[in-house]
Amino acid sequence: MHILGIILIGLVVGILARIVTPGPNPRGIIVTIVIGIVGAVIATYGGQALGLYEPGQPAGFVGSVIGAMVLLVLLRLFGRLPHNIPSPVIRGRVREGEGHTGDQSR
Secondary structure, eight states: HHHHHHHHHHHHHHHHHHSOOSSSOOOOOHHHHHHHHHEEEEHHHHHHHHSSSSSOOOOOOHHHHHHHHHHHHHHHHHHHTTTTTTTSEETTTTTTTSSSSOOOOO
């Protein structure tokens, strides 16, 4: 039952963080739960490092939402490849000289 509580609170925290954080956010219920749980972990260790929480004391609900918001911002900053890196596969075909197509007669 403890695991179900963690999942439910992670879902609520993830949903609130996605609502409050502007811009595009990852979709899916599993991703939202993971964002909420990881946000709580970030808030716990970040709060302990800043002296807001005692060692062993978990973050509160508001701190968890703020941690999840920080995670969303970090994912947005570092989670994507730069747009100027070309992909070797374009519309199902491999560019010439970039990878093995199996048929080199073309």
